[in-house]
Amino acid sequence: MNALRSLQGKTVSWILWGTLAGLVTGAVWANTQNAWERHLDRADYTGRQIYGALVNGAPMPSDVTATQIDAPPQGRGRVTEASILTGETEDWGGARLLVQVHDPQLAYTLNDLPPSSTPPERLGAMTRKMARLCGNPTLYARPDGRSWIKVTAPSVWSCESAPNDMRLPLGLAFILALVSLLTRSSEVTGRLGRLARIFSSSQGGGTTMLPLEGPSELNEIADALNTSITREREALEKRAEALSAISHDLGTPAARLKLRTALIDDPTLRTKMEGDIDQMIAMVEGVLSFTRTELDAEPAQQISLTALVETIVDDYEDLGRRVSLGGVVTGQTETQHSLFGVTPGVGVLNEHPIVLREAQRVLVMARPLALQRAITNLVENALNYGRRATLRIESHAAEVSVLVEDAGGGAVSAAEMADLIAPFRRGANAGRAAGNGLGLSIVQTVARQHNGSLSFEEGPEGLVARLTLRRE
Numbered sequence: 001m002n003a004l005r006s007l008q009g010k011t012v013s014w015i016l017w018g019t020l021a022g023l024v025t026g027a028v029w030a031n032t033q034n035a036w037e038r039h040l041d042r043a044d045y046t047g048r049q050i051y052g053a054l055v056n057g058a059p060m061p062s063d064v065t066a067t068q069i070d071a072p073p074q075g076r077g078r079v080t081e082a083s084i085l086t087g088e089t090e091d092w093g094g095a096r097l098l099v100q101v102h103d104p105q106l107a108y109t110l111n112d113l114p115p116s117s118t119p120p121e122r123l124g125a126m127t128r129k130m131a132r133l134c135g136n137p138t139l140y141a142r143p144d145g146r147s148w149i150k151v152t153a154p155s156v157w158s159c160e161s162a163p164n165d166m167r168l169p170l171g172l173a174f175i176l177a178l179v180s181l182l183t184r185s186s187e188v189t190g191r192l193g194r195l196a197r198i199f200s201s202s203q204g205g206g207t208t209m210l211p212l213e214g215p216s217e218l219n220e221i222a223d224a225l226n227t228s229i230t231r232e233r234e235a236l237e238k239r240a241e242a243l244s245a246i247s248h249d250l251g252t253p254a255a256r257l258k259l260r261t262a263l264i265d266d267p268t269l270r271t272k273m274e275g276d277i278d279q280m281i282a283m284v285e286g287v288l289s290f291t292r293t294e295l296d297a298e299p300a301q302q303i304s305l306t307a308l309v310e311t312i313v314d315d316y317e318d319l320g321r322r323v324s325l326g327g328v329v330t331g332q333t334e335t336q337h338s339l340f341g342v343t344p345g346v347g348v349l350n351e352h353p354i355v356l357r358e359a360q361r362v363l364v365m366a367r368p369l370a371l372q373r374a375i376t377n378l379v380e381n382a383l384n385y386g387r388r389a390t391l392r393i394e395s396h397a398a399e400v401s402v403l404v405e406d407a408g409g410g411a412v413s414a415a416e417m418a419d420l421i422a423p424f425r426r427g428a429n430a431g432r433a434a435g436n437g438l439g440l441s442i443v444q445t446v447a448r449q450h451n452g453s454l455s456f457e458e459g460p461e462g463l464v465a466r467l468t469l470r471r472e
Contacts, residue, residue: 008217010184010188010215014181014184014185017177017181018177018178018181021174021177021178022174025170025171025173025174028166028170029166029167029170032163032164032165032166032167032170033167035163036162036163036165038163039131039161039162039163040128040131040132041128042131042156043124043127043128043130043131043132043156043157044124044125044127044128045124046063046064046124046127046153046156046157047120047123047124047125047126047127047128048120048121048123049061049064050064050066050123050127050139050141050151051084051097051119051120051123051124052120053066054066054097054141054143054149055097055119055143061153063153063155063156064152064153064156065151065152065153066149066150066151067149067150067152068147068148068149068150069140069147069148069149069150070147071148072100072102072140072148072150073102076102076104077102077103077104077105078102078103078104078105078106078107079100079101079102080100080101080103080107080109081098081099081100081101082098082099082100082101082126083096083097083098083099084096084097084099084119084122084123085097085119095143095144095145096144097119097123097141097142097143097144098141098142099123099126099139099140099141099142100139100140100141101126101137101138101139101140102137102138102140103135103136103137103138104135104136105135105136106133106135106137108126108129108130108133108137127139127153127156127157131156131157131161131162134159134162135158135159136158136159137157137158138150138151138152139151139152139153188215188218191213191218192218194211195210195211195218195221195222195225199225199229209226209229210222210223210225210226210229246284250280250281250284251281254277254280254281257273257277258274258277261273261274261277299367300365300366300367300450301365301366301367301368302364302365303363303364303366303368303371304361304363305361305362305363305364305366305371305393305395305400305402305469306328306361306362306393307361308368308371308372308375309325309375309391309393309402310325312372312375312376312379312391313391316379316389321383321389322383322387322388322389323379323383323388323389323390323391324388324389324390324391325390325391325392326390326391326392326403327393328362328392328393328394328395329392329393329394329395362395364400364469364471365471366450366469367446367449367450370446370449371446371450371469373442373446374442374443374446374447374467375391375402375404375467377439377440377442377443378402378404378439378443378465378467379391379404380439381404381406381439381440381465382404382405382406382408382462382463382465383406385406385408385412386406386407386408386462386463387406387407387408388406388407389404389405389406390404390405390406390461391404391405392405396471397471398470398471399452399468399469399470399471400468400469400471401466401467401468401469402466402467402469403464403465403466403467404464404465404467405459405461405462405463405464405465406461406462406463407461407462408462408463409461409462412463413458413463414455414456414457414458414463417456417463417465418455418456420440421440421441421443421444421454422441423438423441425440440454443465443467446467447467447468447469450469450470451469451470452467452468452469452470453468454466454467454468455468
């Protein structure tokens with residue numbers, strides 16, 4: 001049984017099951033087809049014997065009953081008539097065998113009988129068709145110049161005498177077997193896809209462990225990935241603990257250094273030393289913040305992205321900073337309440353200005369604190385190097401993007417900015433601007449936690465940072 005739990009064992013069993021189903025289907029199909037052919041051939045041969053008995057006076061077959069009557073019955077069921085020349089040549093004035101086929105429900109089309117066949121073959125073709133249609137026919141024949149004869153052969157051409165046709169139920173059974181195999185294989189591939197999605201979520205900062213289900217190979221993969229995820233998170237936690245301890249331990253020496261710098265008479269030197277101390281503390285705290293962002297296990301929840309962006313813009317405007325909301329471009333709106341409340345704004349829907357009401361907020365599943373930190377970092381970056389920040393939202397069915405555009409006039413290209421995502425990388429125009437080179441790294445980490453991305457593009461006034469999130 002353990003072998004059947006493995007993917008290899010399941011694959012072999014599926015192949016064997018499919019092969020067996022195909023062989024059984026083919027064998028039964030061929031047997032049914034042969035049985036029908038034998039049944040029809042028997043009816044054909046019996047028809048030729050009946051012709052010999054009616055025209056040439058040969059004995060009737062043992063399973064055929066012939067009764068002399070005055071005339072066929074009238075007005076009962078459906079009647080098919082035919083006339084067969086009994087001569088060896090096409091002598092239209094010669095003797096004929098008149099034939100009528102009476103059936104309660106079926107009419108027998110006889111115009112497709114072989115024209116070049118002999119008279120016995122024609123009557124055999126008629127009885128063959130009577131057997132094929134599976135009705136309840138009675139044959140009436142009148143040789144030239146003689147009385148009508150009623151010919152019955154229930155064991156030859158009646159529906160009860162026909163072999164069981166297993167082709168339709170067999171075909172349905174074969175289709176069901178294929179559907180079963182496809183369903184089982186789809187379950188395995190579905191579990192593999194689910195495994196990949198959960199692993200992607202775990203790589204993005206999620207805490208969900210991969211389920212151990214399905215074939216043993218998938219369980220081994222899931223167990224190995226769970227071990228890797230656990231070790232990685234443990235390493236990050238240890239790094240965060242070490243950085244937190246370093247930050248705490250540096251606090252007291254840094255405070256003493258600041259007190260001692262106050263005793264320096266030279267104001268220029270004192271200012272530089274205080275700046276270096278502050279930068280050193282900020283770098284340690286920045287690394288600690290970056291590590292905590294990687295470890296962030298904040299649960300995702302449905303929030304109004306519009307309200308979150310408006311809140312950030314309002315906070316900066318209250319401080320007198322040059323930050324504005326440029327609008328919302330959306331191809332789809334949602335109809336649920338938001339986490340951050342409702343603040344009226346102006347957006348664009350299908351290129352027509354509208355007033356964003358509560359029912360038209362752009363909703364996403366996100367980690368609100370991490371997302372707020374990422375957008376704030378982009379705004380700070382735009383203010384430090386581009387003098388102004390304009391925020392926009394683009395919403396689509398599968399993803400949503402927050403765009404932050406500065407007014408730097410293209411001082412830094414999109415390609416150069418993409419290179420600055422790496423930790424501790426700062427642009428050539430950074431100058432004395434505050435920062436430690438970790439802002440964009442934190443933004444990218446948050447984007448990955450949301451299965452999204454961070455990219456840059458050229459805008460009409462400056463550089464545009466695009467933070468894209470999957471709407472899941």
